[in-house]
Amino acid sequence: QVQLVQSGAEVKKPGASVKVSCKASGYTFINYYMHWVRQAPGQGLEWMGIINPSGGSTTYAQKFQGRLTLSRVPSTSTVYMELSGLRSEDTAVYYCARDIQVVPAVGCPDYWGQGTLVTVSS
Amino acid sequence: EIVMTQTPLSLSVTPGQPASISCKSSQSLLHSDGKSYLYWYLQKPGQSPQLLIYEVSNRFSGVPDRFSGSGSGTDFTLKISRVEAEDVGLYYCMQSIQLPRGFGGGTKVEIK
Numbered sequence: 001q002v003q004l005v006q007s008g009a010e011v012k013k014p015g016a017s018v019k020v021s022c023k024a025s026g027y028t029f030i031n032y033y034m035h036w037v038r039q040a041p042g043q044g045l046e047w048m049g050i051i052n053p054s055g056g057s058t059t060y061a062q063k064f065q066g067r068l069t070l071s072r073v074p075s076t077s078t079v080y081m082e083l084s085g086l087r088s089e090d091t092a093v094y095y096c097a098r099d100i101q102v103v104p105a106v107g108c109p110d111y112w113g114q115g116t117l118v119t120v121s122s
Numbered sequence: 123e124i125v126m127t128q129t130p131l132s133l134s135v136t137p138g139q140p141a142s143i144s145c146k147s148s149q150s151l152l153h154s155d156g157k158s159y160l161y162w163y164l165q166k167p168g169q170s171p172q173l174l175i176y177e178v179s180n181r182f183s184g185v186p187d188r189f190s191g192s193g194s195g196t197d198f199t200l201k202i203s204r205v206e207a208e209d210v211g212l213y214y215c216m217q218s219i220q221l222p223r224g225f226g227g228g229t230k231v232e233i234k
Contacts, residue, residue, distance in 0.1 A: 047223040108161040108218045112170040
């Protein structure tokens with residue numbers, strides 16, 4: 001069965017960076033894009049970006065351009081989300097989520113990770 | 123960027139009664155292949171979102187048949203034929219016609 005297991009909660013100071021991992025299992029890793037979505041406390045879902053685990057190509061939401069880096073290590077079936085220049089507004093639960101379509105098609109997520117809480121506080 | 127707008131913001135439903143959520147997009151989600159690309163998710167309290175409906179009207183694996191989706195172009199609807207207690211949570215629509223992807227603001231469904 002498809003499983004996405006994310007790394008644990010993080011507490012960071014303003015201006016720092018955070019790197020969250022998402023380890024996939026139960027399917028062929030390079031065949032499906034991976035999305036990253038975040039949810040601030042009490043707020044809705046916000047799409048951040050997407051990575052092709054095969055070639056590594058990425059697309060980021062305009063809001064995160066310059067601060068967000070998605071990467072992957074195919075040999076370990078792991079995708080990483082790194083967000084730099086953290087501010088208090090980045091406090092949120094961050095989710096990785098596998099795309100429903102097989103590469104090269106891109107759809108929307110079907111399976112989601114458990115989420116990683118990132119708290120930004122001085 | 124496509125903006126997704128959901129109504130209502132919240133819904134209080136008696137168990138066994140139907141419920142309906144609307145999602146409108148700022149641009150058509152109709153592709154040249156004839157399909158519209160709209161998804162629906164449910165986020166139960168304290169859980170990750172789960173996929174309910176893909177490509178407007180297709181129920182995802184394991185989703186009860188009381189959930190149905192319809193619509194085309196810019197107007198879409200999620201219907202629950204008979205709401206159950208386990209259906210409480212936040213419902214989101216999402217478009218997949220273009221990048222960046224985007225979610226609606228969410229609709230909170232609670233039980234009376």
